Amino acid sequence: MDALQKPLTPSPELAAIVGEGMLPRGQVVSKVWDYIRAHNLQNPADRREILADENLKKVFGKDKATMFEMNKYLAQHLK
Numbered sequence: 001m002d003a004l005q006k007p008l009t010p011s012p013e014l015a016a017i018v019g020e021g022m023l024p025r026g027q028v029v030s031k032v033w034d035y036i037r038a039h040n041l042q043n044p045a046d047r048r049e050i051l052a053d054e055n056l057k058k059v060f061g062k063d064k065a066t067m068f069e070m071n072k073y074l075a076q077h078l079k
Contacts, residue, residue, distance in 0.1 A: 007024055008023065014059050017031065028074060032074065041053060048067050048068070050066070
């Protein structure tokens with residue numbers, strides 16, 4: 001089984017976005033993108049930039065992150 005398919009447990013902060021329970025990393029990323037789109041959190045001037053709301057700030061540790069940085073922050077919230 002590769003790393004993207006291995007079920008991981010999200011931190012409480014990340015679970016607020018993707019839900020409780022174990023999920024493979026690929027599904028976590030997909031659910032976070034669903035959340036970003038549903039809450040219109042992409043910067044209209046630069047679609048690569050994500051403007052964090054209160055829930056995402058707890059995961060990112062800051063007000064905004066690029067889509068490339070996002071995976072680094074998500075990894076810190078998966079065990």
